[in-house]
Amino acid sequence: MLFLWIEALHVTSMVLWLAGLLSLPWLFATHAATQGQAERARFAGLERQLSMLMSIAALATIVFGIWMLTLLGGGWLAANGWFHAKLTLVVLMIGYHGWCQVQAKKLREDRASRTPSFYRGVTVVPTALLLLIMLLVFVKPF
Numbered sequence: 557m558l559f560l561w562i563e564a565l566h567v568t569s570m571v572l573w574l575a576g577l578l579s580l581p582w583l584f585a586t587h588a589a590t591q592g593q594a595e596r597a598r599f600a601g602l603e604r605q606l607s608m609l610m611s612i613a614a615l616a617t618i619v620f621g622i623w624m625l626t627l628l629g630g631g632w633l634a635a636n637g638w639f640h641a642k643l644t645l646v647v648l649m650i651g652y653h654g655w656c657q658v659q660a661k662k663l664r665e666d667r668a669s670r671t672p673s674f675y676r677g678v679t680v681v682p683t684a685l686l687l688l689i690m691l692l693v694f695v696k697p698f
Contacts, residue, residue: 559627566620569613576610577649577682580656585675587663600664607660614653621646642692649685 580603587599625633633639659675662668691697 559624562620562623562627566617566624569616569620572613573610573617573653574682574686576606576613577653577656578679580606580610580660581675581679584659584663584668584670585672588668588670588675589672596663596666600660603660603663607657610653611657614650618650636696637698638692638696641698642689645685645689645692649682649689652681652685 583599583603583606587596587603590596590599659668659670
């Protein structure tokens with residue numbers, strides 16, 4: 557029963573994390589297109605709040621994931637090759653998260669050089685990672 561609670565919290569925090577990873581670049585796009593200093597400051601504040609919330613969700617996702625792995629044991633991990641692929645994709649998602657944090661800081665400091673369309677386009681990264689992770693989790697192809 558404990559495992560199911562942890563799994564539910566893991567999935568919930570993952571959904572919140574992904575919501576931030578998908579929403580933040582859209583804020584970046586609007587921020588990058590904004591001209592007025594007051595508006596830019598407002599978007600920087602929104603980006604900071606969303607960054608903090610999604611970072612908390614990311615940390616919770618990782619903690620609950622490690623907790624589940626601990627309960628499952630090393631034998632389970634060794635016997636499930638699909639999970640190694642999933643972990644690789646999660647590491648890539650953590651890297652994308654870090655990239656978003658860097659972009660938020662650059663926008664906050666008016667040092668960003670990317671276009672609004674670039675920021676809108678990068679939302680394909682977490683979308684693709686999520687799709688691949690979900691396929692691995694539910695299909696377990698190897």
